[in-house]
Amino acid sequence: YGAIVHLFDPTPKAIVHVKSVLNLVENGIIPNEIKGKPDQYLAYDGQEHEISAQYNAHEFFQTIRDAQFLTCQFTFHQWALANSDGEMSFLAPESGVSHSLKAGVKTSTSLMVPTKRFETILNKLKLHHVDVLKI
16 A cells, blocks of 8 residues: 555564564565474574464464565654653563553563654654554
């Protein structure tokens, strides 16, 4: 459909995942399977990563390859959408990939991530409107 998609996620696992997907789209390289772990793959960084307990990683990457996406349709930004420009602390999950801003979440680690307001993002990317915003 010719849509341009801007992806925003400053968390480490998301960065590895998106870069692995873009590597597949650009170079046709499906990450290696991890024997006995169908939900995991060997990412471009040489580390094992979980895609989701709900999906077979190899089938996921094959589906993306078969869809014939173009990398020019995707731009990845390592920022979080927030109500202020700057940084904020994300609480790392004990397991899984989703970080939290909620106090009281059981975690031993946090990570400072860059944040941008919606208006700042529009100006920086020279966008005049957004057709779809998925949060």
